[in-house]
Amino acid sequence: MILLRLAFQTVFLALSQIFSNKIRSMLTTLGVIIGVASVISVIAALDGLQNNILGEFEKFGAKRVFIDGRRPESMRNKITWREVQLKEIEVTEILKHSESLDLIVPMWYGGYSIAHGKRTIDSVSVIGMWPSWHKIENRQILQGRQFSAIDEDEKRQVCLINEHAIQELDLDRNPVGSYILVSGRRFLIVGVVETIQMSAMFGGGDTSTEVFIPFSTARKLNPNGWLNYAQGELKDPNAAEDAIAEIRFVLRKMRGLEPDEEDTFQIQVMQRFIDQFNSMAGAIKAGAGGIVAISLLVGGIGIMNIMLVSVSERTREIGLRKAVGARPMIILTQFLVEAVVLCLVGAGIGLLIGEGFVLGLRLMPDSPLSKASVPFWAIVLSVGFSAATGIIFGMFPAIKAARLNPIDALRHE
Amino acid sequence: MGVERVRALDGVDLDIQRNEFVAIMGASGSGKSTLMNILGCLDRPSSGIYTLNGKPTHKMRAGALARVRNQEIGFIFQSFELLPRQSALKNVMLPLLYSKGMFKARKRAKNALKRVGLETRMSHRPNQLSGGQRQRVAVARALVSEPSILLADEPTGNLDSTTSSEIIALFKQLHDEGQTIIIVTHEEEVASHAQRIVRLSDGKVISDNPTAEDPLHRKFVTAMASTIQTQVQDIDQNHIPKQLDDTSTNNSTKRAHELSQETEALDASSIHTMPGTKPARGVIQP
Known part of the structure; x- marks a missing residue:
């Protein structure tokens, strides 16, 4: 019951906020979209390549x-x-x-x-x-x-x-x-x-x-x-x-x-060759992961920026919500959820774009990546990373909103 | 460094009973906003005690104060403070969203809107409503959580005189139904509907009387009476041919001006607006 109430107070509010600012939300999440789409395609391509090469090894037999x-x-x-x-x-x-x-x-x-x-x-x-x-x-x-x-x-x-x-x-x-x-x-x-x-x-x-x-x-x-x-x-x-x-x-x-x-x-x-190859492929993937982390960082800064704008735009609204009894924690959660949802929406779109790209790779004639597919862990990882980005970069604006003094906020022009 | 410490309120001692209708008056800077913030649990006194319904709110932290505001206080603001993208009903539901009653919010909000006579406007957004209707929505929002106190900060400040009197009438009706109401205002006319007037100046309570016994207010009532007389004369003169109109206008303007000077002279904290002049001007203007 309490959880449901909390969800109403935060998640639905955040969703409606994002929905009412469609274009802005879209542009904001572009960084996350690109980041996730690129990690998904890079990892899928590498995975495909790895499968291909390992297949060759398999002809010899790992033993x-x-x-x-x-x-x-x-x-x-x-x-x-x-x-x-x-x-x-x-x-x-x-x-x-x-x-x-x-x-x-x-x-x-x-x-x-x-x-x-x-x-x-x-x-x-x-x-x-x-x-x-x-x-x-x-x-x-x-x-x-x-x-x-x-x-x-x-x-x-x-x-x-x-x-x-x-x-x-x-x-x-x-x-x-x-x-x-x-x-x-x-x-x-x-x-x-x-x-x-x-x-x-x-x-x-x-x-x-x-x-x-x-x-x-x-x-x-x-x-x-x-x-x-x-x-x-x-x-x-x-x-x-x-x-x-x-x-x-x-x-x-x-x-x-x-x-x-x-x-x-x-x-x-x-088996040793295979292990060595795998560890090399792992290193490349980790490198790709690092690049993605950077793009998510950039995306995260974009999110933080828009959240700060949102907080200052909605100062009066925050003041009102506080005046009618929203506790600081609720306000914090509302803005944090908004940032996280923004990131997750971005991650979702990025996943779709990435999957599309991978499909394209697979359909290329004579592609060595004919077996390329997005591994489940990459999806989990990129969605998790996006959510974490939302939390990390949404935290500052959310704290700012939660700490607003209702009197000043209501007087804000 | 040279930080000047200002005592916004100093030694204020007030006791407001259930079902009272109190007007808090004072010039800007007199501390009435600070007093309202403390009464509304938006702020805490730096020292001193504020007990609301037996709750020592001066000791409470931000989260607990938020709950007190949610349950005990209904705010009405000068500029309504409605959420522009949401319907009247959604706006009224807002306080219940932060309370345990959120699952009955829709029903309760509908009832509150009925109480203020807006049952036909529930799905309208604030920009589709008139000023008076907006303030009614705000009143409904303040009522929806059945608070101990209705706390109105210049509730008629953004409204024209007709709508103002409608809102005041609504307040009187709510008061008759048993609601405790505190109005912060600088309009004597608004205050005249309260049972009691608390006047602040420089952070101190300078007078605290039942409305009928408040000397300043009585002065105002007398002035009003004569203004209304003047108006009646104006209206009479409006019927006579236009050439004669000028002189009468001049006369009544002069009279209103004298009155306002008289009132200001009496009160150091200065009452800026002579509420009685508003309708008069409406008639006088060519």
């Missing part, structure tokens, strides 16, 4: 770990490039000792010429890996089968090709069972995997022919070659730091590194 050799600056003279390369035994040991890792696969890359019939393609990437690669990569097998443990154990001369290769090598539509020559050796095609186009961000770009062979077969193909890197998968995306520590421990121990020596390898976890 992916990459390990490869590295020659630290301080050891350039002591150690050769070859010595720091990962060895199969190291990969096996890591798999054995790292509890956070679910899987790990050594990846052997080579460039060889491939031939089928009269067609020959030079320097095709030939990738040697363990059968467990299938579990990490999740590439669909379009025809034939996956690699099996027997292929690996028996160093079979079998290969998987990607779909792209069928065309390139002019193979049958169902190439399983056909043979191709890899560096002059005959390999039986046992399956076809889907072609994945990596985004330019990860050095992808053009799709190319890929040939996959068992790791052991690859070693046989070039006994002096080395494995380029190993890729693993975490049991849990949050176990990134644990996994890094475990792998590091195993590798440092195996390589006999002294405590003062730097790592001769590097470990990269996808």
Whole structure:
């Protein structure tokens, strides 16, 4: 009952006041409108961009770990490039000792010429890996089968090709069972995997022919070659730091590194990239938030100005209200509510404009922001900020009104 | 620094009973506004006691005083002080908005408007009403919270004589219905309807008498009587041909002038307007 009375005394009064000064109220809230509209669109655009980029990361999988050799600056003279390369035994040991890792696969890359019939393609990437690669990569097998443990154990001369290769090598539509020559050796095609186009961000770009062979077969193909890197998968995306520590421990121990020596390898976890990217995006958003705070500040000053005008215009009215029994608190609340409502109306209009702008971004052809949408927290934040602006900048005029002496106010011209 | 302290009121001792009709008179600067502000709980005395209906208002803070004003005082101002954008009804509802009675405000405001005879003008805005009607709305607003005191500050100051007497008649009617009324005025004619006249000068009460016994007022009544006589003569002379008109006008103006000088001489606090001259002038002017 008391609350309802208070609402009548303040909110409705404030609303009617704003309504009776439509144009003035509109112009006053322009600062808030622009501020909110811009924060909404900036955050939505950033969010869209972030979704887009994270989507690319997701193609790799957040749980992916990459390990490869590295020659630290301080050891350039002591150690050769070859010595720091990962060895199969190291990969096996890591798999054995790292509890956070679910899987790990050594990846052997080579460039060889491939031939089928009269067609020959030079320097095709030939990738040697363990059968467990299938579990990490999740590439669909379009025809034939996956690699099996027997292929690996028996160093079979079998290969998987990607779909792209069928065309390139002019193979049958169902190439399983056909043979191709890899560096002059005959390999039986046992399956076809889907072609994945990596985004330019990860050095992808053009799709190319890929040939996959068992790791052991690859070693046989070039006994002096080395494995380029190993890729693993975490049991849990949050176990990134644990996994890094475990792998590091195993590798440092195996390589006999002294405590003062730097790592001769590097470990990269996808989740870490994602975290870094997220924190960067967060920083940009915070920056955008700061800009908005400034525009709300400017808007707030506009509101304060108009509220001061309103107080001095309505001095007699305030005097009368006080004379007939409005307590100072009520007068204060009335003006404060008026300022807050002004700001909220501005925020509402700003939200609409921002949403419209975001819709425009989304509908742009080939937009990287096709997923841009205004996150709920941004709405809450900007409305909250606007209300706070109203309270902060409305406080001074409201106090001024509340403190007016009714006698002087009634005598005011 | 050289701040001069002025005692707006000094040693005022007043006792106003329920259902009294008191006129407070005095020249500007005599302290009557300050007295009215204190009586209306708009201001507090820097020292001394003001007890209203047993409430020690001199000890109260701003919030409590606001509540006292809301419940105990009905203000009527010289310039009406109506909210221009709101209807008569909304204006009358205003005090109830700040009281516990806000949910019955509409009904009570309608009743108050009926009491002042404006039931047909409830939805009109102040600028659609005549001066007298505006002041009636203000009276209704003052009445709506059923206050102990109706406090009117020069209620007829912005009104012409006919409307003034209407408003005064309204006051008399309210007084007959049991309302306590305090009028601050410098018009003897307005004061003549009160039961009691309190005269202030330089912040002090210089006289406090029932209207009939107030010497200044009796002087005024006598003067009035002769003015009215003059008027009657004027009206008689208005019927005779125009050539003769000049002399009579001169005569009556002179007479009115003499009267006003006489009255002023009697009172140091000086009564600026001779209320009786107003209607006279209306007739006299060519």
